[in-house]
Amino acid sequence: MSSRISGPIPARRAAAVTTLLLAVLLSGCSGSSGGSGGKQASGAPSPRTEPTAPASPSAAPDAAAYRRWGLDKPLAAPPAPPSAKLTDGLKPGAAPKVIRRVPTNDKVVFLTFDDGAEKDPEFVKMAKDLKLPFTMFLTDDIARAGSGYGYFEQLRGEGNRNTINNHTLSHPNLRTLSADAQRREICGQQDVLEKRYGGKPPLFRPPYGNYNDATLAAAGGCGVKALLLWEVTMQINDMRYAQGDKLRPGDIVLAHFRGPSELKGTTMTRMVTNMLRSIERQGFTVARLEDYV
Template structure:
């Protein structure tokens, strides 16, 4: 596969923040009756309930913990429904991945004007030890992978090529992979998977906008993310993608291999890495299944102290 042709965007590092309240102190049993009587009298006089206020000099109420998940209900539900250890063991994994941290309140594409050239992103700026999984094309439609992702509640992003995705059982397979609350989104990877740099501006527009139209008719909206085949693009690609409603052009710096991963920089994962994988089966994996390949990848991610987060919560 050709190397993608652009540098990463720059942004301030993202980190999650939380607060917690300390334990309440217990009252002696002998004071309970007096306390109840005093409380009832105070309620009658003040006309309110549930108040923790006091006179002058009392401490203000503690602020609620910061949770950036309000802007992303799907991320919240994904964390609340984290899989158990038994689900991971069924797929040959020792233990579940760590629950991802709360996502940032602002995304990388916030403020992008309609029709503007999309942001080119190959790496997500963050200090959290999270990586993002992406799967391309759509050739292999392994029903066991559907079971695996449901069991593991695995977040990932799909980039589908129309003539590849339509083959066999078609788009229905990928709809099964969307998960709870459409956690895993389906995005644009062109109509026919050409090297876009070899095409005219009009031909590029047909490839990109054509797949936007296909996905809009099927899912009710144009996907905001696009990945150019082979990672190849030029200025005409960016112009076409922006005109078709794309907000971000997604590249990568890590690729999934049969037994592990390959890195564009160094020999290990970095916070915010985007991992490129494909829907592939035994004929392309030297006899290995897609579920085996993904299990190997997840084992490596966990061994390096990382977990998997939802890309759409950051981009």
């Protein structure tokens, strides 16, 4: 679910819109999934580096770092990743694997952030302090707004721990587009990200979670290996589950780059703190999605 509401917002311009946007936030982004909106140019591309380079080992964050962000203790270290990934052996140009939840018995979940409308510098500090692994799915016209792609480059972390992936050029409902239009949206963003980072990202999330056979064909032809959906959506204070009322091993959590205007005054860092507290309370930790997919 991604949101596309002129910058992923659950608080619109009027009371009726506020209600609608709250519903969008709860579902992860209107439709079956969501995204968001924005526009403007950004600076020059960063040095070319493989976007899916493995994260380099680093020391675990200390308890003091977690306490600074309102958390009682660090998350448990994730287990060693599996020896084989879900996309291993996929032939070039083949339709990508559709992944809603990662098959694992490990008590791990995977954090993903969509769109790119909110560019809170405090979240950069938080991600660095906590050494938090997450995956970004950026929409070009939204990510370019304000400080642009430079903001997300700061979030990549040591060894490109947090990768930047495809969420289309302009966040349309792909099921409403022709095959050629879908190809332009998906391949166009692949090209944008390849120019910046030196390689086509292997992961793609369709806006609103909406896709069809033409989407899969276009994505595979553009170098995408996996189409990522989700089972859990982050809300302001807690999470919403597609099944049941708690996390399950391998759940993919959908969140968004959102700020106080969309979160009823709550900051993005507070939203993430609430999310991490819930994950830890349920006996889970956070793993790096790219180590499994």
